[in-house]
Amino acid sequence: MDPLPLLQNLIRCPSVTPADAGAMAVLEAALEPLGFTFTRLRFGEIENLFARRGSEGPHLCFAGHTDVVPPGDLGGWTADPFGADVRDGVVYGRGATDMKGGVAAWIAAIASLPRDLPGSLSLLITGDEEGPATDGTVKVLEWMQANGQIPDMCVVGEPTSKAVLGDTIKIGRRGSMNVAIAIHGVQGHTAYPQRADNPIHRLVRVLHTLTATPLDQGSEWFEATTLQVSSFDVGNPATNVIPPVARARLNIRFNDLHSSVSLTRHIRDVLEEEGARYELDVSCSGESFLTQPGAFVAALQAATRQAAGVEPKLDTGGGTSDARFIARYCPVAELGAVGATMHKSDESTPVEELRALSRLYAAVIAALLPARAFA
Known part of the structure; x- marks a missing residue:
């Protein structure tokens, strides 16, 4: 045929x-x-x-x-x-x-x-x-x-x-997972930061920690795991207002040294170390x-x-x-x-x-x- x-x-x-x-x-x-x-x-x-x-x-x-x-x-x-x-x-x-x-x-x-x-x-x-x-x-x-x-x-x-x-x-x-992070702060005037809690600063520190150190160097059959920040959103039209929440999205392509469960635990540990109020949403399309x-x-x-x-x-x-x-x-x-x-x-x-x-x-x-x- x-x-x-x-x-x-x-x-x-x-x-x-x-x-x-x-x-x-x-x-x-x-x-x-x-x-x-x-x-x-x-x-x-x-x-x-x-x-x-x-x-x-x-x-x-x-x-x-x-x-x-x-x-x-x-x-x-x-x-x-x-x-x-x-x-x-x-x-x-x-x-x-x-x-x-x-x-x-x-x-x-x-x-x-x-x-x-x-x-x-x-x-x-x-x-x-x-x-x-x-x-x-x-x-x-x-x-x-x-x-x-x-x-x-x-x-x-x-x-x-x-x-x-x-x-x-x-x-x-590789596995693939999408992560949505929302860090909540306290809204306030940029001239009086002591009266507010800037969630952007907290989220920047979290993202720096997550991206500064590679998750691994690869394995026998897989290249290194990658973590990419795909979105960072505040939705703040004002220049003199500290916003109440800051959001980011990540995509992680991971090898056989990790699972979506172990990577979620890692992200949660970083968030807990920051001491912020946060929401974490994870979806894995495949291990x-x-x-x-x-x-x-x-x-x-x-x-x-x-x-x-x-x-x-x-x-x-x-x-x-x-x-x-x-x-x-x-x-x-x-x-x-x-x-x-x-x-x-x-x-x-x-x-x-x-x-x-x-x-x-x-x-x-x-x-x-x-x-x-x-x-």
Whole structure:
């Protein structure tokens, strides 16, 4: 199967989160002739799809998403964002790289392989990866666990490659947490500071303490944890008034030396040391995770060398992905297209690279399914 027509059909579904716009129906039509049975899973506004062929182990799952970010300023596009036009050997459209191309390539890879492969193949496809990620993969996994469908291993088709196809396999991701701090003082006149308590001064000292010393120097597989102040707000229009409250927001990208709990404790300790009245609000979109290199990762590397002719680097950089949810259930790694144009105007992928990705995925499937355990 050529993945290009399937990708074009998917791109022509304007599935900007949370809209499905027919994308799951396109996948069902492609998977049914390949012997898959599927279950449509709707949570809230989100359409999700679980499809499986076979009932025996080993069970290999492919995880991906059909939702896309908005096209943005159309003036930056030279092609229709949802037209899937091919020009000079390149297919253009939102999702061409992230990651309808990966989904199409994986299904085409399955079609190219014998039906009598050992074990089982499944796909976990969500429409909520680019959005809040509350009604997508995380809930499908809960359904899979309740129904005995948790795989032995999973490949996520995010566009991980940096310069050439197959040069990077992600075996983990940093955690991410957002922190909101409000320090309360006593409002007063700037000419009489002894009668007030300036919360700005207190917040500046807190932020200096939090940013002056690195949280760590990195670990074996992760770069150093970063803490960035993303906002500092007082909302004070007057020049002669000490405000009653000062607020800041932080974003922390953390490695496997920390957890959201330990980092929250650290921030609270700094606030307590300042002795101020404060409010602290923390939200964590995902803890850090690592799939330790072993048989599963080695098989992925070997298949990539064979099919792509490159030595893949094992990496944990970048933002978050739905692999953070899958890692709670089974070994997971991410391998996909070159991500140079994802989320950009004129998002695109070369047609031959798309076909090469499908061949790479066929090699991955053939390498992983004969194995009995990769945990």
